[in-house]
Amino acid sequence: MRVVIEVQELRKAYGSRVAVDGVSFEVYEGEIFGMVGPNGAGKTTTIECIEGLRQPDSGRIRVLGMDPGRQGRALRARIGIQLQEGALSHRLRVEEALWLFTAFYPRPLDPETLLQRLGLAEHRRKAFDQLSGGLKQRLFIALALIGNPEILFLDELTTGLDPHARRAMWDLVQEIRAEGRTVFLTTHYMEEAERLCDRVAIIDRGRLVALDTPENLIRSLGAEQRVIFTRDTAFDPSFLTDLPGVSRVEAIGERVVIYGRGDSLVGRVVEAMAARGMALRDMRVERPTLEDVYLALTGRPMETPGQEILPASNSGRSR
Amino acid sequence: MNAMRALIRLTWIEIRMYLREPVAAFFTFAFAPMMLILFGSIFGNQPNPLYGGRGMVDVSVPAYLGVIIATVGLISAPIGTATAREFKVLKRFRATPLPTWMYMAANILMYYLVTLLGGIALVIVGRWLFHMRFDGNPLWVWAGFTLSTLAFIALGILIAAVVPTARTAQAVGMIAAFSMMALGGAWVPREMLPSSVLQIARWLPLTHVVTMMRGLWAGASPGDHMGDIGFLLVVLIASALLTIRAFRWE
Numbered sequence: 001m002r003v004v005i006e007v008q009e010l011r012k013a014y015g016s017r018v019a020v021d022g023v024s025f026e027v028y029e030g031e032i033f034g035m036v037g038p039n040g041a042g043k044t045t046t047i048e049c050i051e052g053l054r055q056p057d058s059g060r061i062r063v064l065g066m067d068p069g070r071q072g073r074a075l076r077a078r079i080g081i082q083l084q085e086g087a088l089s090h091r092l093r094v095e096e097a098l099w100l101f102t103a104f105y106p107r108p109l110d111p112e113t114l115l116q117r118l119g120l121a122e123h124r125r126k127a128f129d130q131l132s133g134g135l136k137q138r139l140f141i142a143l144a145l146i147g148n149p150e151i152l153f154l155d156e157l158t159t160g161l162d163p164h165a166r167r168a169m170w171d172l173v174q175e176i177r178a179e180g181r182t183v184f185l186t187t188h189y190m191e192e193a194e195r196l197c198d199r200v201a202i203i204d205r206g207r208l209v210a211l212d213t214p215e216n217l218i219r220s221l222g223a224e225q226r227v228i229f230t231r232d233t234a235f236d237p238s239f240l241t242d243l244p245g246v247s248r249v250e251a252i253g254e255r256v257v258i259y260g261r262g263d264s265l266v267g268r269v270v271e272a273m274a275a276r277g278m279a280l281r282d283m284r285v286e287r288p289t290l291e292d293v294y295l296a297l298t299g300r301p302m303e304t305p306g307q308e309i310l311p312a313s314n315s316g317r318s319r
Numbered sequence: 320m321n322a323m324r325a326l327i328r329l330t331w332i333e334i335r336m337y338l339r340e341p342v343a344a345f346f347t348f349a350f351a352p353m354m355l356i357l358f359g360s361i362f363g364n365q366p367n368p369l370y371g372g373r374g375m376v377d378v379s380v381p382a383y384l385g386v387i388i389a390t391v392g393l394i395s396a397p398i399g400t401a402t403a404r405e406f407k408v409l410k411r412f413r414a415t416p417l418p419t420w421m422y423m424a425a426n427i428l429m430y431y432l433v434t435l436l437g438g439i440a441l442v443i444v445g446r447w448l449f450h451m452r453f454d455g456n457p458l459w460v461w462a463g464f465t466l467s468t469l470a471f472i473a474l475g476i477l478i479a480a481v482v483p484t485a486r487t488a489q490a491v492g493m494i495a496a497f498s499m500m501a502l503g504g505a506w507v508p509r510e511m512l513p514s515s516v517l518q519i520a521r522w523l524p525l526t527h528v529v530t531m532m533r534g535l536w537a538g539a540s541p542g543d544h545m546g547d548i549g550f551l552l553v554v555l556i557a558s559a560l561l562t563i564r565a566f567r568w569e
Contacts, residue, residue, distance in 0.1 A: 081414040091339040103328040
């Protein structure tokens with residue numbers, strides 16, 4: 001696989017505060033690469049050094065074979081950038097923004113097609129400050145795509161979006177990758193990284209603490225799965241303890257929780273129950289998530305994203 | 320990227336954005352003509368020995384050009400530039416292949432063109448309503464106007480470069496603009512100002528704009544205003560150099 005981004009020993013401090021402390025990794029062509037970690041972990045500094053918008057204190061970066069620090073403009077003709085903090089003139093209309101940005105790139109995409117594709121066509125006459133949070137993000141993606149980029153950078157794309165808009169963004173990112181573009185994204189939502197990314201780099205306090213596929217990261221924890229179902233109180237589930245892979249069984253009131261390991265755990269439980277003619281009511285399986293990986297690696301939970309799932313405060317002005 | 324096309328398109332968009340700001344548009348295109356209509360209808364445009372045999376309107380039009388130049392340069396330009404930085408608009412442009420100098424060039428061109436349009440509106444009102452006298456060489460007047468406007472835009476962008484926020488840019492710009500307009504003979508003809516004020520006013524850039532524009536308007540040659548031209552050139556070059564050193568994109 002071709003390496004499109006190469007970062008070696010990247011370091012960057014703001015005064016005495018070290019934001020990025022010796023980070024190294026590679027990104028392959030055509031993958032969705034995610035950098036996850038809490039706010040202030042160094043994600044934005046890293047992505048902006050790669051985009052050539054910040055100068056690292058030390059380290060080596062190559063993007064499509066170019067040095068972003070020296071060949072920033074040539075590089076930015078081949079990549080698309082969505083900034084975590086970015087804005088447009090508040091009276092600029094959607095269609096004017098696209099028309100303007102096509103003039104900045106050597107081989108732009110057709111703005112009309114992009115408007116249709118991102119669901120912006122019906123909002124084309126709206127000014128930037130009349131757009132809801134979700135529409136602003138769509139516009140920023142449109143502006144990031146207008147130059148027909150080989151690599152798309154998305155910094156905290158879904159922060160502040162409601163769950164519905166977030167899911168729509170995930171579909172869009174997957175579509176963009178299916179066109180053959182590489183996607184580099186940052187997020188502080190572990191669920192987003194797990195659902196969307198081919199490979200995930202976990203960053204904490206400026207350091208890279210893990211890098212692998214979400215499945216491998218979770219498997220490397222060696223943590224137990226839980227099979228949970230509802231029983232009739234007469235039913236005694238203790239025989240399930242004898243199944244291979246099961247470590248213990250808890251029965252509290254109507255609820256039964258089976259702890260265990262291995263890919264075939266669920267199948268064995270279902271089989272054993274069926275053999276005795278028992279139905280599994282309300283069954284669900286809880287697997288460890290990236291959240292658990294983060295907790296195990298850093299000793300701290302990620303901050304709960306609950307508050308930020310609320311719809312953007314300005315979404316009410318969208319129509 | 321076709322550089323010329325990008326520059327023209329960005330300038331065109333910036334002009335449209337400027338025209339969509341009602342306050343900026345009012346002070347650029349309507350305020351000076353309204354002052355002229357107001358004072359012209361009170362005082363008329365009869366020849367007056369105080370103004371060397373010219374009328375009030377004849378000397379006010381070139382002075383009011385200075386009002387437009389100071390308003391755009393010292394109020395619109397600092398607020399617009401500092402706001403674009405504060406709201407991360409500059410950062411969004413930096414994330415494209417557009418060279419940063421081209422962003423600056425498009426903005427300077429936009430401020431120059433809106434000032435020119437405001438000046439043309441004022442001259443049309445003076446001509447139609449008050450039969451204003453004009454004895455100058457249009458080419459020299461245009462050149463003097465251009466030098467003055469560029470010097471004030473440079474000064475305004477320098478203000479944006481050194482202040483932390485858009486609010487402070489607004490405060491600094493307005494104080495500078497209003498004190499220069501009051502003391503520099505832009506609102507009140509210099510013939511009516513006390514000599515102590517004129518002493519201070521010598522050090523204000525707008526005084527040199529007004530003196531030069533009135534002179535060129537009345538038929539003086541650039542050679543008669545070498546002092547004013549030199550002063551404004553120094554303002555332009557010093558502001559540009561300091562801006563290049565101090566400007567922050569975010």
